Amino acid sequence: MTLSARNKLVGKIEELQSGGVMAHVVIRVGDNLIESVITKRSADEMKLKVGDAVVAIIKSTEVMLEKS
Amino acid sequence: MTLSARNKLVGKIEELQSGGVMAHVVIRVGDNLIESVITKRSADEMKLKVGDAVVAIIKSTEVMLEKS
């Protein structure tokens, strides 16, 4: 293990929309869609595009729980 | 839609560990394990236990992307 963030979800980009400073990315992870907002600069530098294989990474302190 | 957070992952608690102030919860979501750190108080008040059906909720600004 090399990164402390405990959540790493392997998926594929389904949609990518850029604004002035931020970019909204939708990723298919199994049966779920994961949505991420990153800087437009990172999206550009990573040359993200629909169909790219990516990993969504989330620090565990950012995950809330709801009991149904 | 009622909550602005865009990521809601339905799963089941596999493991729950409490510390002095925080609790570490592991949730099975399909083929993935999602890990969450919430307050011990919330874990207690929600009476969380292994086997509970829960939804992991994540704001999209907290999701990073890595390109493989």
Place this chain on the structure above:
Amino acid sequence: MTLSARNKLVGKIEELQSGGVMAHVVIRVGDNLIESVITKRSADEMKLKVGDAVVAIIKSTEVMLEKS
């Protein structure tokens, strides 16, 4: 209790401004104004507008303290 996030502030939307990807929302909560930045998609899907009753939700790990 059903959601682990410990801060839930009931208020009313006073102002709403959309950018390309994000939306800036100002909420009146008693004597305070709370400001939130969510995705434009959530603001649109929730059909948020000035005057709407909303709850501002904040995970306790995101709250800093300053001693005056």
Place this chain on the structure above:
Amino acid sequence: MTLSARNKLVGKIEELQSGGVMAHVVIRVGDNLIESVITKRSADEMKLKVGDAVVAIIKSTEVMLEKS
């Protein structure tokens, strides 16, 4: 204005509980209780105690909205 974080809620500490590394602080802000989790080190260095006047500070990107 000197700090970019847009939410600054003036209150008074009602309760303070320390764990091994983190501390859970409950602050009365008008009719609301705000809960914060900070490092035990900060709580100790700031000499936080029940009754202290504090400001709870929250970055607007950390505030979610729920429509009732």
Place this chain on the structure above:
Amino acid sequence: MTLSARNKLVGKIEELQSGGVMAHVVIRVGDNLIESVITKRSADEMKLKVGDAVVAIIKSTEVMLEKS
């Protein structure tokens, strides 16, 4: 000590770009560049501009670690 956030990095603004709602700020801190995304409103109200001395503030729960 007055603010609970444990990371305060003194630097100078090298670049500032505004979008519709957010602003992207690049700060020189010694040998490193720190990048921050804040609301355009805060950037405007603080009258941020290239060359300004600023402090980048980060809550410790937001810092991940990678082992090389």
Place this chain on the structure above:
Amino acid sequence: MTLSARNKLVGKIEELQSGGVMAHVVIRVGDNLIESVITKRSADEMKLKVGDAVVAIIKSTEVMLEKS
């Protein structure tokens, strides 16, 4: 570039303290000390110890600015 998080600070662990669920890590980065709170599980699995070379990673949306 492979990770969207824009802040990557190379340093060395100066101090490491574990609680029940979380660990507090102090990293020397040039003239600055960076402090990180990660899960005890990650600290254990990464076998973090004083003297280790690490990279502190921070998403730009988590960086606030203060104008002096």
